[in-house]
Amino acid sequence: MRDEDQPHDPSRRHALECMVWAGTGVLWTVSGGVPKSLGLLGTAEAAEASQSPFTFMQISDSHIGFNKAANPHAIDTLKEAIGKVKALPVKPAFMIHTGDITHLSLASQFDDAAQIIGETGLETHYVPGEHDLIDDNNGKLYADRYGAGKHGAGWYSFDDHGVHFIGLVNVVNLKAGGLGNLGPDQLAWVADDLKDKSNSTPIVVFAHIPLWTVYADWGWGTDDGAQVLQLLRRFGSVTVLNGHIHQIIQKVEGHITFHTARSTAFLQPAPGKAPAPGPMKVPDDQLRKVLGITRVSVSLGTEPLAITDKTLADN
Template sequence: MTGYDGYDDRHDGAPAGESGRPDEPAAEHGMTRRQLMRHAGWFGGAVVLTVASGEVISHVAGARDATAEAATAGAAAGSGELRFVQVSDSHIGFQGPANMDVAGSFKEAIHQVNSLGFRPDFVMHSGDLTHLSTAGQFDQVKQMMTGMKTDRVFTVPGEHDSIGDAGRAYRRAFGAGTLGDGWYSFDTHGVHFIALVNTLSLEKLGHLGNDQIDFVRKDVAGLSSDTPVVVFSHIPLFAMYPKWGWSTDDALKVIALLRRFSSVTCLNGHVHQLFTKTDGNITFHSATTTAYPLPKPGRAPAPTPQVVPARQLKDALGIRSVGYRRGDRELAVTDERLA
């Protein structure tokens, strides 16, 4: 993949799920109520995941929580260790009462990335960079992201980045060096990364398609089963809430290809809220947004932008930092409020 800064670190092979339906209140959104409380509130609570004696442990933390900062630093301290940041759903071009200044919010998110206390190895924007996929909006978000203090910026498209043209404007702006409709993979710090596109064939759910699934199959074929794998997509690769399209209809075919790996982390956007689900060796993390909140699944007729009191908006927005140390079984994930 060639980021817009010209970086090329693609793995030469050429890959990257679905489970649990969140319908029952007692096991709402794929988790028990106790697990849901452990993994944080829907709107902006920072979630820190660490590994102790092989067990993934989480706690809820504020943006400046000392334990959260220690977890991030501990996961990434020392030479040869990986630190990267995920931002998502900036929706540049959106106009509405849910956020009257999405560009200003994204600027604050960029400032937060630059104030983490370390220089990320890369930043991944996991889709819906723009709201209406116009050339001007793509140019604006591209220019804004040049202000991030990182060597590399990667992206995957959201459905808002493909309005009316099947993603052609997105690929002109961000697709250099990608394959097919914009998918790619790369390796760094002993971790294999796969960036998928599941927003182009939307009838109801996300969709990958046979060409992309074949790409995943070939891409992971030569990897050792102890290679950590991280998968980026916009729409979740699990059945978070299919009624709203928060799922990918053929993701199980890709998940099956990843079952042999000891550690797989799938990071997505789209849903504008934090959520964590573990299925065997695979952990799914949905990210929050830098633009506006969406309702909790089933708590509104449709996933439309939610208006919250101005003082609460930043609590619903945020960024995610991720650390990995060679030899660890899992990645350390910290979600931080924009406030």
């Protein structure tokens, strides 16, 4: 049943439109399009919900090469994040990285990231962030590493355990402070990619910049994101994962759940809470509480889909 077909319910409307700044180590489940917190990691409820035959990891914004005051040791915090993945009691099926692998698109930075991330032994699927496309050859270093078998600037799809995954690129020719952009070629490709998928197919979309507008003044959104979201509205379960804003913000709209990931490098301010976005210095003993990784558990044929965010400070 579509949202417009359902009876008006003010409380439901609020649940669909709210944004949730999630706390440390909170496990969310999504049932009937409404997120529900199951409490901190380690609770019996969280343990029960995370038992799934199919899980995958998301990491984002590792910014290898960043060495400013917000985190002079971004390479070390990526190592810690990867250590958390390696220590998981149940091995995920694979990992996705939602962009800004590097800070300056240098070959040495890509090399360092590949070596550290490769220690998981997991297949890893990438989409670029704007920091991955700023080399002297318009992103050639990223394309040479990750572009094989991809379309256009690097968009692609794949299937795993009955779930259809779509990796999108919305950072090409990105202007400072400007919104992301997919472009007509990529939108046409998405329409073609989805045309033979049944409405019951679970869809996971991942990109660097949010596909919905979190905060337009800072460019935290995608100019033509609404067009791809319209293509996704017929599906009963859609999860959209992104990075870029270095903090957890969740939104649910109909059957589409939007979830951002923490960075493994540094924090950014909450939308509108600073003169501009950018690396945010926190006390040294608080840094690992604002960096982290995301685990997604999918139980086909049942509700819910569970998203677990874990900080580097968590045991």
